Amino acid sequence: MNFTSLTIDATRSAIQERKTTSMAMVESFYEKIEKEDGEIGAFLTLTRERAIEQADRIDRMAAKGKPLPPLGGVPVAIKDVMCTRGVRTTAGSKILGNFIPPYDCTAVARLEAAGAVILGKLNCDEFAMGSSNENSAFRPVHNPHDKTRVPGGSSGGSAAAVAADMAVAALGSDTGGSIRQPAAFCGVVGLMPTYGRVSRYGLIAFASSLDHIGPLARTVKDAAILLGTIAGRDPMDATSADVPVPDYVAEFEKPVPGIRIGVAKEYFGEGLDAEVKKAVEDAIQALAKLGCEVVPVSLPHSKYAIPAYYLVATAEASSNLARFDGVRYGYRAKSARTLSEMYRRSRDEGFGAEVKRRIMLGTYALSAGYYDAYYLKAQKVRTLLTRDFEEAFKKVDAIVTPTTPTAAFKLGEKVDDPLAMYLADIYTVTADLAGIPGISIPCGRTRENLPIGLQILGKHFDEATILRVANAYERAGVGS
Amino acid sequence: MRVTDKDVSYVADLANLELTDDERSRMVRDLNSILDYVDRLRELNTDNVEPMAQVSDRYGVDRTRQGPERFDYASREDILYGLRKSLPHEEAMSNAPDPDENFFQVPKVIER
Secondary structure (H helix, E strand, O other): OOHHHOOHHHHHHHHHOOOOOHHHHHHHHHHHHHHHHHHHOOEEEEOHHHHHHHHHHHHHHHHOOOOOOOOOOOEEEEEOOEOEOOEOOOOOOHHHOOOOOOOOOHHHHHHHHOOOEEEEEEOOOHHHOOOOOOOOOOOOOOEOOEOOEOOOOOOHHHHHHHHOOOOOEEEEEEOOOOOHHHHHHHOOEEEEOOOOOEOOOOEOOOOOOOOEEEEEEOOHHHHHHHHHHHEOOOOOOOOOOOOOOOOHHHHOOOOOOOOEEEEEHHHOOOOOOHHHHHHHHHHHHHHHHOOOEEEEEOOOOHHHHHHHHHHHHHHHHHHHHHHOOOOOOOOOOOOOOEHHHHHHHHHHHHOOHHHHHHHHHHHHHHOOOOHHHHHHHHHHHHHHHHHHHHHHHHHOOEEEEEOOOOOOOEOOOOOOOHHHHHHHHOOOHHHHHHOOOEEEEEEEEOOOOOEEEEEEEEOOOOHHHHHHHHHHHHHHOOOO | OOOOHHHHHHHHHHOOOOOOHHHHHHHHHHHHHHHHHHHHHHHOOOOOOOOOOOOOOOOOOOOOOOHHHHHHHHOOOOOOOOOOOOOOHHHHHOOOOOEOOOOEOOOEOOOO
């Protein structure tokens, strides 16, 4: 039996029914990582001790015949932007190269409390800023489907690890598409919950009004189970919403006939690859066959999303990243003679090119004389984009779009052109700005056999409906 | 070109970055290209549009209430150890690049 390609339920059952042990399961994953991750580069740190300790706890429960918790013995991995107590957490940056957090991120703690076994920390773009994972200060990640291509970003390590069976599932973070875009490129399921649905406590901040934690998994059901585990109000994050969490697994199996699916022409225009377009149109047809009602909707401000996003996100980033000053933690440059020289050199040497670019753009957008023209303007456009969705959701229950304009591109293809890289997120940033949930699921392959992603967007706090649509499509078996 | 060398130096100064000469010239190029693209926002009339600073102001709040009370669920009493104990001193210092027994050490702050 190949233990590394099982779903969450199958993994847990195999341990519960004593067909294997959690310890043996952990070992098979580490063997797999040892053998294959050299060429992929998904993991930055392995948490062997912590994994073995948890596996032992689960095995003792199983041996006594006690029912295992929902994620009992399920090996998962965590994007390295989430703090793990006692385990190096880098955010993919040299400036945090030796940072050992004194506490756990709430989402990580909730996974472990539900029995999950943490295998390690996953590579990502530095401070989650990037769409190809080439901005990692440590090494790029290669797409398991074609190692000359990027896995997407910034949760590239998370998507690659799940696609290559090096973890049953992973946590990622999404600020402009960083869960859904790599999920699409690597052929896995990636779910960005509603803003506030999952606590951000312990997530290293990029842009606080846009940052989301969410799962990457191999099936829609696994994503639903993980969301149910990590969702819900957390007093440690004042922006985590006090909205009841439904039983997603019970919800997502409900039938789809009658569900109204919106299709917005703005997501099918210039720049969309013909093969991706065809695959997404086929998927919409398939959903219609399953009984969904397809309704045209309009999201007229969509073309303003990328400019608004790159002003809001970088402005917030420039403020959030001001804390990295080499004083209390993180990298400090040697040989500085004054305090101000120490700040500057530590940041100069500690941050990579894209992070500096975004700090500069954000600082510029917030600076005296430009605040109104850039930052304030972008915030107003954010309102318009959100109203677009509010209008559309009066007519439909979910909106279906391509996740990305193209399938995975080549390593190196866009590194010298920041704007071209930013446009890889053109269909995903809108949901981050509006705070609505979105999921990417596989919907076929290109002629070069690269995965294509279908994005389903939902109303605020209505993850249940998009999971339901995603599940119906996945069940129909036309996308994989 | 709207962003000049001088602007880049000024903004780098605000952001506590130094940047090498190469980085500066690249930054002039990149910022201009990005800002040219961002310019399309000017096409939109936003005179009567409220800015949106955060999502939780619109969603997830207690909608039966008005004003700051909408956020009551997120507040707590202002007491010591309201949510958890502070980190032990040793742990709080454990990541410091240059600690002494009690403090974070930094280079000289005031120059004479």
